[in-house]
Amino acid sequence: MSNSTAYIGKQTNRVEGRAKVTGAAKYAAEFNAEGLAYGFVISSAVTKGKIVQINAEAALSVEGVLQVFTHENRPNLAWFDFKYKDQIAPPGSPFRPLYNNEIKYNGQPIALVVAETFELARYAATLVHVIYEIEPHETNLKEKQEEARGPKAGFLNLLKPLPPKPRGAAGKAFDNAPVRVLTEHVHGVEHHNPLELFATTVMRDIDGKLTIYDKTQGVPNSQLYVTQVFGLSNDDVRVLSPFVGGGFGSGLRPQYQLFMAVMAAIELKRSVRVSLTRQQMFTFGHRPTTLQWVALGASEEGKLEAVLHEAVSETSHFEDYTETIVNWSGSAYRCDNVKLDYKLVPLDMYTPMDMRAPGAATGVPALESAMDELAYKLGMDPVHLRLKNYAEYDQNTNKPFSSKELRECYRQGAERFGWANRNPVPGSMKDGRWLVGWGMAAGVWDAQQMPARAEAVLSIDGKLTVSSATADIGTGTYTIMTQIAAETFGLPLEDVTFKLGDSALPLAPVQGGSYTAASVGSAVKSTCEKLAKKLFSLAQKPKNSFFASVKWEEVELVDGHIQLRNDTSQKISFIEILRQGKKNGLQHKSTTMPNLLKQRKYTRHTHSAIFVEVKVDPDFGTVVVSRVVSAIAGGRILNPKTARSQILGGVVWGISKALEEESVVDHRFGRIVNHNLGEYHVPVNADIYDIDVIFVDEHDEIINPLGVKGLGEIGIVGVPAAIANAIFHATGKRIHELPITLDKVMSAMEGVTADEITV
Incomplete structure (x- = not known):
C-alpha cells in the first residue's frame, strides 16, 4: 500500500490556530459550572518550622465563605507512599498538601479558603491568622556543598x-x-513561568463523579494522582486538558491546586475551582x-x-x-x-x-x-x-x-x-x-520513544477521528498528528480530526522529554495503517468486488478512496465501502511499543x-x-x-x-x-x-x-x-x-x- 496524499514534511498551519486566536480555545480556569465555588490558597510565610495555631474564625464569619481547609480538618485520605505516586515521581516521599503542621519550604500551601467568588476567597484569606514555631533553615547550596x-x-x-x-x-x-x-x-x-497560571476546575455531578479540567502535561498522570489520593476509581474521575498555555515541564507532575480543588469539591459536594497566583507559581518545582x-x-x-x-x-x-x-x-x-x-x-x-x-x-x-x-x-x-x-x-x-x-x-x-x-x-x-x-x-x-496508544474511527461520512490522551502544550501536537493520520489514511487534512487531552482517550505518556512526536506519532501511524487494512478487507468482501483478488501492496489510499496503484481508474470511496459492508463506521485501537531489541x-x-x-x-x-x-x-x-x-x-x-x-x-x-x-x-x-x-x-x-x-x-x-x-x-x-x-x-x-x- 502506498499513499500519494503527502502531508508529512509539509509546512502546515496549526489546525487549532483559529480557536486560539479567537478565544474559542478554553483553558483549565475557563470552564464554568452552575454553583461553582472558588478556592484561594494560603501560603506559608516561613521556610521551616511548625504551625502552632491557625485561626480561621474571622474568615469563616464573612458571608459567602464556605470553608477554610487546613491540616486540622482536611479529610483522612490515602497518604501512603506506595499509593501516592505520579508517573515521574523521583525517589523519596512526595509532598502532601495539608498533611500535618510541618513547614518544609517557604510558600508551602497551608490552607485553602473556599467562597462563592474568587475575590471573596482571596479577601478572606487575609483574615486567617497563623502562628509559627520557626526553625533554622538551609537554602544556600554554596554553603552546604561539602x-x-x-x-x-x-x-x-x-x-x-x-x-x-x-x-x-x-x-x-x-x-x-x-x-x-x-x-x-x-x-x-530558574522557574518555568508559563503564561497560563496553574488552575483546576472540578465539576461534581449528582452521583459524585468528577470531571476535572486541569492544567497538566499529562491527563492520565493527573487522573492517577486523584484516584490514588482520594481512593476513587477511574470511572469516577475524568481529567481533561484540551489546551495548555505553556508548561516547559512545570505540568509534568500534578501541582497542589489539583489536590485542593478535588478535596474541596468532594467535601463541599459542589463544583470548585482553585487558581494559583503568579507569586504562587514560584512555590513549586524549578x-x-x-x-x-x-x-x-x-x-x-x-x-x-x-x-x-x-x-x-x-x-x-x-x-x-x-x-x-x-x-x-x-x-x-x-x-x-x-x-x-x-x-x-x-x-x-x-x-x-x-x-x-x-x-x-x-x-x-x-x-x-x-x-x-x-x-x-x-x-x-x-x-x-x-x-x-x-x-x-x-x-x-x-x-x-x-x-x-x-x-x-x-x-x-x-x-x-x-x-x-x-x-x-x-x-x-x-x-x-x-x-x-x-x-x-x-x-x-x-x-x-515511549509506549503509547491511539484510536482511529472512520465514520459513515468518510471523516476520520483519531485520538490519544496526550497533550499539546503549544508544540503543535494537534497539527502533526492530523498530518500523520491524513497522510497515512489518504484523506484531506480537513477530513481528519485529532483529539487529545482527555483521560478517557487511549493512554499516552506525559508530554515531555521531546518524545511525544515519536511516541504518539508512531501510535497514530500504526493505528491508521491497521484501520486502513480493515477497510481494505471490507472492500474485498463483496462477491463482485474488483479488489477481491488484489493484494494490499497493490493499492493506495488517496483522497478518500482505495485505488489500484497501477490503474487509478479502479477505485472505490471509503463511504461506498462502508455502505456495501452495511457499516456505520469502522474503528481500530492499538498500542505502539519501542523496538527495544533494535533500539537498545x-x-x-x-x-x-x-x-x-x-x-x-x-x-x-x-x-x-x-x-x-x-x-x-x-x-x-x-x-x-x-x-x-x-x-x-x-x-x-x-x-x-x-x-x-x-x-x-x-x-x-x-x-x-x-x-x-x-x-x-x-x-x-x-x-x-x-x-x-x-x-x-x-x-x-x-x-x-x-x-x-x-x-x-x-x-x-x-x-x-x-x-x-x-x-x-x-x-x-x-x-x-x-x-x-x-x-x-x-x-x-x-x-x-x-x-x-x-x-
Missing part, C-alpha cells in the same frame, strides 16, 4: 541514568596534559541551583586527553530529584580518559522539577564553554577543535549512534553565519562603539550547532544578541513550520537563560524575592533579533517508524554557551555564572577600555 552525597536509587534514576563509571585514568591524564583548562560554573534557580567544575586536558594538537566534569545540585529533603548534568560530557567528544561525578545537597526548598532540556541545558553549556576556552589556549578555531574530537560512537555505552549529522550542522551553520570571516582575536571586531563577539557551541539531547543497540540523540553574534556596550555592560544561526539534526521533520517555532522558542529561552532569568533567593528568609514577571526577567520583543533555523537532512531507520526526533528541547541546549563564548570574544573576559547580567560584565571589564582587550 555535605553533597550521591543520589538515592529509584525508578526515575533508571530513566535518568546516573553518571557512567570512570574510564581510563582521567586525573593522571589531566595532570600530564600539555594544555589544560579548569573552569567553575554557577547556575541559580530548575535547581547547580555548581559545576569542568577540567579538560589536551595535546598540543588539540586532541582531548582528559575530561572531568563534576556537578553538585540541590534537591529537597523529602525527594531526590536527579538530572543528567554531567553524562553528556562522556559522549559528546572522543576521549579515553573521562571521570564524571554528580551529587546532591538536600535543602529546605521544594523538589526541583524537569525544566526544558533538564540537565543538558545546565551541563552542556559548562562543557561547551570549557571547550571554547581550550580552543583559545590552543590557538585553534572552536569549530575545528570540535571536529578534531568528533565522537563517531558513544564511549559512555560503547554503542554507535542511530544517526548523527552533527558534522553537517557545523558545516551548514558556519556557512550560513559567515564564521569564516571571524577575526579570532577578542575585542578585534566592533560596530561603532559596540564590541562585537562571535561564539558557537554544540548541543545534544535524547531522542526517545544504539545511542539515540538529537544534535545541534549554534552560532551567535553579540554586541556589548563597553561602558554599561549591556549585551545584545544580534544574530543567531541554529543548525539542527533532528531526524525527519514532520512540519517545518511548527518545528521551526519549537527551535525559535528554544533559542529565545537560551538567550533568556544566558542573560536574564534568575529566581533570587534571600537566604536569610529562604524566600524567592522576585516572584513576579516584573522582576523575574524574561525576553520581550525588543530583546530578540534575527534567529535563523536550519534543519539538516537526517535519515534514521532505528529511532522509530516515523524516523522523527523530538525538537522541543534541543533548541535551548547549546545557546547559553554560544552566548557566553561570544561575550568572551567581544570582551576578552570569561563569565561562568549565569545569567550574565550587565553588572557581571561591568565587573569583569572594570578598568579595561575597548582598546585594551587582549586574551
Whole structure:
C-alpha cells in the first residue's frame, strides 16, 4: 500500500490556530459550572518550622465563605507512599498538601479558603491568622556543598541514568596534559513561568463523579494522582486538558491546586475551582541551583586527553530529584580518559522539577564553554577543535549512534553565519562603539520513544477521528498528528480530526522529554495503517468486488478512496465501502511499543550547532544578541513550520537563560524575592533579533517508524554557551555564572577600555 496524499514534511498551519486566536480555545480556569465555588490558597510565610495555631474564625464569619481547609480538618485520605505516586515521581516521599503542621519550604500551601467568588476567597484569606514555631533553615547550596552525597536509587534514576563509571585514568591524564583548562560554573534557580497560571476546575455531578479540567502535561498522570489520593476509581474521575498555555515541564507532575480543588469539591459536594497566583507559581518545582567544575586536558594538537566534569545540585529533603548534568560530557567528544561525578545537597526548598532540556541545558553549556576556552589556549578555531574530537560512537555505552549529522550542522551553520570571516582575536571586531563577539557551541539531547496508544474511527461520512490522551502544550501536537493520520489514511487534512487531552482517550505518556512526536506519532501511524487494512478487507468482501483478488501492496489510499496503484481508474470511496459492508463506521485501537531489541543497540540523540553574534556596550555592560544561526539534526521533520517555532522558542529561552532569568533567593528568609514577571526577567520583543533555523537532512531507520526526533528541547541546549563564548570574544573576559547580567560584565571589564582587550 502506498499513499500519494503527502502531508508529512509539509509546512502546515496549526489546525487549532483559529480557536486560539479567537478565544474559542478554553483553558483549565475557563470552564464554568452552575454553583461553582472558588478556592484561594494560603501560603506559608516561613521556610521551616511548625504551625502552632491557625485561626480561621474571622474568615469563616464573612458571608459567602464556605470553608477554610487546613491540616486540622482536611479529610483522612490515602497518604501512603506506595499509593501516592505520579508517573515521574523521583525517589523519596512526595509532598502532601495539608498533611500535618510541618513547614518544609517557604510558600508551602497551608490552607485553602473556599467562597462563592474568587475575590471573596482571596479577601478572606487575609483574615486567617497563623502562628509559627520557626526553625533554622538551609537554602544556600554554596554553603552546604561539602555535605553533597550521591543520589538515592529509584525508578526515575533508571530513566535518568546516573553518571557512567570512570574510564581510563582521567586525573593522571589531566595532570600530564600539555594544555589544560579548569573552569567553575554557577547556575541559580530558574522557574518555568508559563503564561497560563496553574488552575483546576472540578465539576461534581449528582452521583459524585468528577470531571476535572486541569492544567497538566499529562491527563492520565493527573487522573492517577486523584484516584490514588482520594481512593476513587477511574470511572469516577475524568481529567481533561484540551489546551495548555505553556508548561516547559512545570505540568509534568500534578501541582497542589489539583489536590485542593478535588478535596474541596468532594467535601463541599459542589463544583470548585482553585487558581494559583503568579507569586504562587514560584512555590513549586524549578530548575535547581547547580555548581559545576569542568577540567579538560589536551595535546598540543588539540586532541582531548582528559575530561572531568563534576556537578553538585540541590534537591529537597523529602525527594531526590536527579538530572543528567554531567553524562553528556562522556559522549559528546572522543576521549579515553573521562571521570564524571554528580551529587546532591538536600535543602529546605521544594523538589526541583524537569525544566526544558533538564540537565543538558545546565551541563552542556559548562562543557561547551570549557571547550571554547581550550580552543583559545590552543590557538585553534572552536569549530575545528570540535571536529578534531568528533565522537563517531558513544564511549559512555560503547554503542554507535542511530544517526548523527552533527558534522553537517557545523558545516551548514558556519556557512550560513559567515564564521569564516571571524577575526579570532577578542575585542578585534566592533560596530561603532559596540564590541562585537562571535561564539558557537554544540548541543545534544535524547531522542526517545515511549509506549503509547491511539484510536482511529472512520465514520459513515468518510471523516476520520483519531485520538490519544496526550497533550499539546503549544508544540503543535494537534497539527502533526492530523498530518500523520491524513497522510497515512489518504484523506484531506480537513477530513481528519485529532483529539487529545482527555483521560478517557487511549493512554499516552506525559508530554515531555521531546518524545511525544515519536511516541504518539508512531501510535497514530500504526493505528491508521491497521484501520486502513480493515477497510481494505471490507472492500474485498463483496462477491463482485474488483479488489477481491488484489493484494494490499497493490493499492493506495488517496483522497478518500482505495485505488489500484497501477490503474487509478479502479477505485472505490471509503463511504461506498462502508455502505456495501452495511457499516456505520469502522474503528481500530492499538498500542505502539519501542523496538527495544533494535533500539537498545544504539545511542539515540538529537544534535545541534549554534552560532551567535553579540554586541556589548563597553561602558554599561549591556549585551545584545544580534544574530543567531541554529543548525539542527533532528531526524525527519514532520512540519517545518511548527518545528521551526519549537527551535525559535528554544533559542529565545537560551538567550533568556544566558542573560536574564534568575529566581533570587534571600537566604536569610529562604524566600524567592522576585516572584513576579516584573522582576523575574524574561525576553520581550525588543530583546530578540534575527534567529535563523536550519534543519539538516537526517535519515534514521532505528529511532522509530516515523524516523522523527523530538525538537522541543534541543533548541535551548547549546545557546547559553554560544552566548557566553561570544561575550568572551567581544570582551576578552570569561563569565561562568549565569545569567550574565550587565553588572557581571561591568565587573569583569572594570578598568579595561575597548582598546585594551587582549586574551
